[in-house]
Every structure is written in C-alpha cells, then in structure tokens.
Amino acid sequence: MTVEAKKDASQERQKAMIAEHFNKLSRAKEDGRKVVYTFVPGNLTELLANFDLLPVLPEINALQSGMRGKTGDYIHLAEKSGHSEDVCTYVKADIGMLKSGNIGPTGEKLPPPDLLLLSYTGCFTFLKWFELLREEYDCPVVMLHTPYQGDGKITEEMRQYVAGQIRNVLIPELEKLSGKKFDEDRLREDLKRSAKAEDDLVWVLESARHKPSPIDAYFGGVYYIGPIFTSFRGSQDAVEYYELLRGEIEERIKLGLGPVTPDGVLNEEKYRVVVEGPPNWTSFREFWKMFYGEGAVVVASSYTKVGGLYDRGFRHNPDQPIETLADYCMGCYTNLNLPDRIKLLENYINDYQADGFLINSVKSCNSFSAGQLLILRELEKRTGRAGGFIESDLVDPRYFSAANIKNRLESYFQMIEAKRGKA
Amino acid sequence: MTIAAPAETATGRLGELIARAERLYEDLDFKAVAEWKSKDKTRRAIGFLPVYVPREVIHAAGGLPVGIMGGGDQTEIVRGDSYFQSYICHLPRSVIELLVSGRLDAMDGFLFPSICDVIRNLSGMFKLLKPDKYVHYFDLPQNFQRGLGGRFYGHEMREVATAVGRMTGIEPTDDRLRESIRVYNLNRKAIAELLKLRVDKPWLVPATEYYLVLRAGYMLPVEEHTALLNEYVQLVKDSGRRPMDNIRVMVRGAFCEQPPLALLRTLERAGCYLVDDDFVVGTRLVHGQVAEQGDPWDALADAFMHHSLPTPSVYDERHTKGELLVRKAREVRADGVLLMAPSFCDPALLDQPMLQTALEKAGIPFTSFKYSEDTGQFQVIREQAGTFADAIKLWGTV
Amino acid sequence: MDCFIGIDLGSTTTKAVILDGQGRIVGRGITNSRSNYDVAAQVAKQEAFTSARFELLSRELRAREGISESERERLQSELLAAYRHELFLGQLDALEAHCRNDLQNPRFADSRRELTQALEVILQGIREQAKAIFVAESVARSDFFRDIAGSAFIENASEISRGGGPAFDSLVGMFDRNIIPVENQPESRGFEELLMAAYQRLPGDLREGHAGLAELLKSIAETELADVRTVGTGYGRVRLPFPKDCIRSEILCHGLGAHLMFPDTATVLDIGGQDTKAIQVDEQGVVTSFQMNDRCAAGCGRYLGYIADEMNIGLHELGPMALESKRRVKINSTCTVFAGAEFRDRLAAGQAREDIVNGLHRAIILRAMSLLARSGGIRNEFTFTGGVGKNPAAVRALREVAEENYGKLILNIAPDSIYTGAIGAATFAMRDMAGVKAGQEAA
The missing domain is CATH 3.40.50.11900 (Rossmann fold)
Structure with missing residues (x-):
C-alpha cells in the first residue's frame, strides 16, 4: 500500500531550525542571552523576540522526551519525589527531566530560566506547573491571565484585560529582564511575517x-504546526519553511x-x-x-x-x-x-x-x-x-x-x- | 452509605439544630430551595459550584445563592458516569447525575467559578444540557491589580448581578450591594466565632457538627444561617462537653469535592481534632470584614484579591503559600497537618509537594491520603490517621 | 456440505460455530483458551465439526421410518456419551504417556517406582470412574478434559497418599506439569475411528435394534464437510492463523450474532470475564456505535469471581445468594483491587452478606449502564449476552435499572449466548463468500 519515502526538504529545514534553536539555548549563558520558559497555547513568541529573549517550551520538551522513550523514568522520578500518579504527566515528565540534569531533546543541557512567563491559556495545570518550577529556580514569574471564552466570545472587557496586562505588566518586566526598550515597529514587522506564515499554514x-x-x-499535522506553534513564529525562517511546505x-x-x-x-x-x-x-x-x-x-x-x-x-x-x-x-x-x-x-x-x-x-x-x-x-x-x-x-x-x-x-x-x- | 456508627448524638435544642442542618445537607433534591421560592413568585435561586463566588452580588439582585457541592456518598450514579472517563474526579459525575435526574430543577441559573479545567468544561456541558437556563462561567481574576484584574472582576460581578436582577426584577444598585455586604459581614463574623471556638476548645465542636452548620450556609438565606451559627455557638458553649486525648490537626486539600461525613467521623475517632480545614471554603474564603463604605464592587474585588485565604486554584503571586500554611498551623496550634485531596484533583494534588516542602522545613508533621466524595472504605484512612495521632501523642512527631 | 465457520477466541474460552449453506447452525464447539490460541482454535473447530456430524446423523435418523422420537433421542445421546468417553480415554492415554516420560527425569530416580505405581492406580481409578461420568443424559459440570480429569486425579491421588502412598503434592504435581502438553496436542484418531469405537461401546440392544446403523455411521463419517471459509474474531484474534481479511472485530461479530439470535435487537450488552461491551445495531445487525470498558476490569465478570473467592463460595452461588437480599446497600467501588477490602469492611460494620452481594451486582450493572449510555442508551429490544447472563441477580438488577431509566423493554437472554460472537463470525464467513461469488459472476 505504501512506497518508500524520501525526506522532504521542508522536514530537513525544520530539523535544522530546531537544531539551531537548541544550539542557541545551550550557548545562552556564554552569549549573554536571557531565557524565558513559557507555554505553547497563547505563546507570545513575537514579543519575546522583541527583547531578543530565547523561549523554552516545557510542553515540547516533555513530548520530545516522550517520543525518545525517556518519560517513563522521568515520571517515576517525579512520583518518587511526592507527585501523585493521578496528575498531568507533562508536569511530571518535566520535573523528572529537571531532576535528571535538564538535558533537552537534542542531547544538550537546557539553560535554567531567567523568567517564567506564565501565560496560561486554556489549562489550569500550567499555573501549578510554574508554581512548581518556581520552587526549583530562583527567578521571577510573570502571570498573564487569559480569560476563558465561557460564553463563546471574546468581549471587549476581556481584550482590554489581557492587553492591559501585556502593556502594564509583561512588557515592563521583559524590558527589565533584557535591558532593552520595547520596539513596537519591530513587533509590527514580526507580526506581518507571522500572518504570512499563517496564511500558508x-x-x-x-x-x-x-x-x-x-x-x-x-x-503529519503535528510536524506542520511545529514552527508556528513554537519559537519561530514571526521569523523569516518560519515564512520560508511554510512556503517550502506549501510548494x-x-x-x-x-x-x-x-x-x-x-x-x-x-x-x-x-x-x-x-x-x-x-x-x-x-x-x-x-x-x-x-x-x-x-x-x-x-x-x-x-x-x-x-x-x-x-x-x-x-x-x-x-x-x-x-x-x-x-x-x-x-x-x-x-x-x-x-x-x-x-x-x-x-x-x-x-x-x-x-x-x-x-x-x-x-x-x-x-x-x-x-x-x-x-x-x-x-x-x-x-x-x-x-x-x-x-x-x-x-x-x-x-x-x-x-x-x-x-x-x-x-x-x-x-x-x-x-x-x-x-x- | 455510612459505615462508621453515628457520632454521639446531641440532644435537646442542640439536637434539633443539628438535625435541621443534617436535613439540609441530605436535601439533594433541594426541596428547601423550592420551598423558599414558593413563598414569592419572583424569587430566584442561583446554584454555584466550588470554590467561591461573591454571594453578595446574587443577594443584592434578590437571588438566593445555593452551593452545589456534589452528590455526597448517598447519590447513586446511574447516568453521571457515562459523561466522564474513569480518571476524572467524582464531583462532576454526581453533579451531572443531580442535573439529569431533575434534582437541580429548583435552580434558575448556575455559576461555575474558574477553579480547574473540569469545572470549567462542566459549565459547557450545562450549557448543552440546559440550553434554556442561565449558565455562566465565572472567571475569577489571576491578576490582582485594581486597574487590571480588579476592573475585569468588577465587570464579571456586574454581569452576574445584572443577569440575576433581570430574573428577579430587582436592580442590584450600589446601595443594595452595600447592604448585602453588611449582611454577609455578619455571617463572616459568626463563622469567625465558630472557628475561634473550635481552635480554643475543639471538644465543644465535633467535626461533623462543625461541617453541617457551616454547610447549611450553602442552602439557607444568609440571615437565617447567621442566626443558626450564633445559636449553635451559644449552645455548645453551654453543652458541658469534655475534652478527650486527641491531637490537633489541620486539614488541607478538601476545598472542592467534599469529604463524606463518615470520613470526618473516622478522623475524629482515630484521635484527631480538626482545628482548621478548607471544607466548603467559599463560606469564608474572604476573611475579615469587607468595606461597607465606598464603591461596593471595588470593595468585593479588593476583598477577593487581597484578603482571601490561599487556595490552589488562585495564583500564589507573592509566593507565600508555604509560609502562610506554616503560620496558620502555628496560629491554630496544630500538632500536624492532614493533606487530604480528592482523587484526580489536579489543583490539590499538584499543590501538595509544595505544601509538604514547607511543612518539612518548619518541622510540622504531616500525612497525606486521597478520598472521594463517595468513599465507602475507611479502614486504611483510620489506620493511617490513628498511627499519625498516636505517634504525635507519644513522641510529638512522626 | 459447504461449511462456514466462525471462531471466537475469548480470554477464557474459545468457541466455534458452523453454518451450512442456508445459514443454519449445524455445529458448535467450545474449549478453554489455554496459553495456545492456535490449538484452542483447532480444538474448538474440531469439536464443532463433531457436533455437525452428530447433527447430520440426527437429520438422517429423523428421515428414517420406524424410529420413534424417544428411540432416536436415546440412540443419539448414548452415542454422544460413548464418543465423548472415547475421546476422554484417548486424552487420558496421552496424559499417561506424558507423565511416564516426565518420570524419566533423573530427579525422580529415587521415587520413580513409587510414583509410577501410584500413577497407574490413579489412572486405573479414573478409567473406572469415567464409565459413570460419560453416561447418556448426564450433565457434566464441565466438558473440558482439564476439569474432569483434574478433579478425578485429585480424588484418586488424595486417597493414595492418605493410604500411605507418595505425598499428595508430588502426585498432583505430575498432573499439573503434564496437562498443558496434553491440551495442546490434538486428538490423533480421526472422527470415523472414534465414532466406530463409540459404536462398539453402545448397549447391545441399540446396536442390534437398528439395522444398518454401522453403515449409516460410516457414511456420516465419510460425508464431506467442506471448510469453505473461516472467519476469526475475539480477544486473541490478532493471533489467529488466518489472513487479515478473514478476521473481524468482536464488536461487529457480537452485534451481528445478537441480531441473528434475536432479529429485533437494537442494543446489545455483553459482560464477559475481562471486558464489557455496549453495542448498538441497526435493523440489519450492522453496528452503528459501540463502547468498551477502559483498561481496568472493574465491573466485569472477573469482579464477581474475586468476590466469590473472597467468600470462599462458587461463582454460581453468588446470584442466588443476592436474590435473598432484603435491604438495598449502595456499593461505591467496583474496583477489583478493593473488592475484598470493601466486602470485609462492610461485613465488619454489620451488613448482611446477601445485601452486600446484591449491592455488588447492582454496582456492576450500573457500570454497564454508563457504557450503554455512552454508546447511545438502551433501545428496544435489548439483548444481554456473556457469562454474567447466567447470573439471576445480575439479570434482575439489569432489568430493574434498565426499566427505571429507559422504560419498559423486551430483554433477551439466550441460553447459549456464549456463542454470539462465533455466530456473527460464521455469518460474516458466509456473506464474504457470497460477495466473492457475486464479484466473480460480475467479472
């Protein structure tokens, strides 16, 4: 029913992008770059890029560890340290990974966070997750509360609430962390590229x-969403990746x-x-x-x-x-x-x-x-x-x-x- | 089903009062609510789920806030299980059971506070199953600045007040809300009295009685509940009950799905006085008194954001949950802490390791176990709590 | 005759059903699933062929003049008992051979003589007792060689060790070590040989009273039963020795089987040892939705087994005991792990055994109800299959809860519902073949 496949160019491209990102992370300390841990749903990649901050996504680490057969041991380790067998295994896999030396999916050690950006969209466990990580790392946490579409809509109040938090809480915190000023023009440029990649996706x-x-x-879809859901949205890399994929x-x-x-x-x-x-x-x-x-x-x-x-x-x-x-x-x-x-x-x-x-x-x-x-x-x-x-x-x-x-x-x-x- | 034998029965006026509270607890058809409504055609009841809603807002719009805390251990789950996988906690099963069997018909609307993903999604299920009723997900703020979270929360409260007001025909004016705050302040004061008495003389306030009189507040109009609390406190002060050789424990983790009464009895029998807990914590999440002057909406928002007890569903912005737990344990002179969480409760169970670390650092003994609202076996818990109590009695630690 | 065969490999038993070209059931076979699914399938199939030939015999005898109904029935049942007896003796011989071979192991150097002697006495005893076991119309507790021979072996072995022979454990050990190879070794004699041996065992009046009986049996044995197509299903079906297109999901087979037994079936509930299935079928027996229990066995037949073990009574005694209940007790957990503890806790709290056991039955049915609700509820008619269908308390609870929630219903329970999946599979075999033929004709 199936015939032998060759690796598509887009796949190779994505692999290279990821490798480069993890490489940057492993050099973050030497390069003096700051690292922000955050979550996939509702991630603010363009905003982090605005301050030249490097994102780490613990969910992605957990799922990559899962694919590499590591999570059984990680989860066991977390449960041994007092976590219940009932709770979310992404959290336990992450904690187990941390306790095993924080080695990322490419085999390189992940840098500790300089900031935990708790932008929690659609999952209460995220909140607990970063409260737990905070116990392990001596770094600030920023909460970005995203209201739920309980009544099936985004109201103006909700929008103002979130935008207000981004303006008055998050941006000042990121400026403090990076020592850089927020550059709205750069954000606009990045968002343009985001939209372009989104069209192709x-x-x-x-x-x-x-x-x-x-x-x-x-x-197959989980590979296609990779770049846009993670650290690449708003980048030229992402635009090119989706053009290639679309072709x-x-x-x-x-x-x-x-x-x-x-x-x-x-x-x-x-x-x-x-x-x-x-x-x-x-x-x-x-x-x-x-x-x-x-x-x-x-x-x-x-x-x-x-x-x-x-x-x-x-x-x-x-x-x-x-x-x-x-x-x-x-x-x-x-x-x-x-x-x-x-x-x-x-x-x-x-x-x-x-x-x-x-x-x-x-x-x-x-x-x-x-x-x-x-x-x-x-x-x-x-x-x-x-x-x-x-x-x-x-x-x-x-x-x-x-x-x-x-x-x-x-x-x-x-x-x-x-x-x-x-x- | 209650396996443990009933607690020593109170007699006389105290017995009547407890019997009344127990009837309210067992009233899973919410007959008391239907009866309250039957006295006036314009009356409306709003059911709310754990953990907390500002009941003042419903009260100000002329509604009766009614706590829907699950089906306890007496509700046979016939249809509820068909809505939930085996790895989801028990409370939503019994709530759905109550809903589809018509036992929540007395409610004119439902509020689902933002506490976890299960209750959140339950709000959508209610919308689908009861399209003609008012069903609202009540988003409590996780940002605690007045201009951000406070403003958003104020809007949420106003929206609920308006919706209830539309049902009752009563406009929730600022004056009405101030009056509701005053009435609930009296209730908070009465609860504070009860809590204080239990800390001072826990033998006067058995765990099940304490639970029942507190829980009655989720069924009764607040004015009646305050009277009931005040009377109870007076009666037990005069009861002549005598102290026993029990240790003093604090309970954490039971803020949403409620433990069955038989479990509370089991703990007491195993030699533990419960001197502090988070059962039906919404009755006293906001502590102290809410400002009765000024903008009442702001007052309620401030109270929630700055004067409420820590609970795992609310972001611990200042990173003080461990410190507050230890401080509280010392304040109530607890010999140890029981971390009892419902099975599959993500917020409670993910909180536990952090609480444990804080207790370990402070040298406060603790033990942990899981339960569900319909737990029917207590042997293991009895042994665990008994050993815990004995160890503390003998060596002051475990 | 063209035969269409369905084989249902369950976790505990394997069933085979044979349909003739008209879709009539002509043969059934059942065996325990053992560790080896291939053998189990083969044995069940062989048994089904045997029963098919007996069915042919029955048809022939009916067609003959001058044989009364009672006469025919007696002849058939005597012959079947004698056939089973032969089969049993053959397996017993195989057991003996394995045991003797086993005793050649050097570790028996000192006890070999004693054990061999004991073995001979035991087997002699079993052979004697077999005459009483395989009599016409007797209802055996089980048809499986393992069960019949096992209990006779234990009985004889304990007598010997009481009488000063080798220790009981060492004797029973012989049986335990050798029963599996015996089970995994199909009967070496053909049907004809066995049947003719059985014929020789018939009471004299039967042999002489029916002229030409031997010839008839010979012709029955020689009738060609063509294995046109076999479809496999069930728990172990991925390991069936058939090509993929001859394998069907147990859900589909179960739904179709229930429809064939009760054509107005709309909803099927099957509670087996390790799984529970709720299935909705349309008016042609096609599955439209289904639900199965999740990975734990809570609420399945096995759960009742644990409780029976806990109480030290037979599984079949549980239902009747529950029917004696006077008070309703609500059981919250159907978890097999906690079953024993909860039971003891409740007894200690003074609750009556009957009431607790009745509560357990209701708890199992409530779990099944949730699967049913997930699959789309209960619609009329409602067919209940699987081993738990034999339990009167479970059936009563099911009827009660079903009617409380879905109103008055027709509840079908077939005595041989254990074959439901195999009947469905055999029907698929027949339909597949019709499809192939139609395809060929079209081409």
Missing part, C-alpha cells in the same frame, strides 16, 4: 479537503499523492476521519501505524489548533499589535467552551467530508478530556457519522495499551466499512 491544513488528501492533518503539498496534489507516513506514501485512502484530542507521544509511530495500516487518513484535528485557530480566520494583525496578541491568546482551541468545540468539530466533519470522527482521550489533560463523552454523543447526533473513543495518555507509557487501542480502532474502521456496505 492554513492553506496546507485545508489541502486535506482534497480526495485523496495529500496530508495527514494529525500525525511540496501543491506538488503532491498535482501528482495525486496521499500523505507521507513513516513507511512511505499512503496511496489508498480508505477512511477519512477527524480526530479530537492530543496524540500519544510515547508510542506515536505505533499509534500512527494503526491508522495508516488500515488506510485511514486524518483530514482535520483539533489538536493542531491548540496554538491558534488560524483556519477560522484569525491572523496576527500588525495594525493592533498588542490587542492582536490578546486575541491570539484567547482564541486558541483549548480556550473555547464546549459548545464551540463541538461546533468546530462538526464543521470539520462536514467540510472535510469525513467518514467519522475519533476522540483520543488522554488521561493527563482535563482541559481536553473533561466533557469529551458529551462531545462524542453530540457529534454522533448532529452528523450521523461514526464516532469512536479511545483512551491513552500524553507521555505516560503505562497508559498506552496497544492491544486495547488497536482492537478499538479496528472495530471502528470495520464499523465504517459495514455501514458503507449497506449503503
């Missing part, structure tokens, strides 16, 4: 409307190729599904294979929206540099209320002509998981399409039961097949 994600889809918007996908569509998988190109698209929830990282490849091995392609996913819902129209707006950052923070997927999450998924199922949808419910992440069974029920009711439910975790290998998940997925795909057979 949206084009890439929406290419999955094609039949067959040239991309997998979940397993590659255009080519795939021309050739009628399916998505790239670790085992080559998937050429027979049997099932098109929408996925809600983050993937499992410790068995990422194995999990992916359970999809492409059955000819299933993920055509849209909510996880690739945790760093911004660009495909619903949001773009960073250079004309209102601070307000646009506020809107960005509040607009990420995990900051949507449950009715809006359901509406979004319903639209994906229809717009991308999916055969059905799957929910990967992860134990760690209550922000995603609490309420997913109601999402399942509502989506089944509204779309009439097949819904599936599987359970795993982000980075705790104890919570990935391959046989159990495979069993459910196979049953699920066969159910779609049986329904089709009838039609």
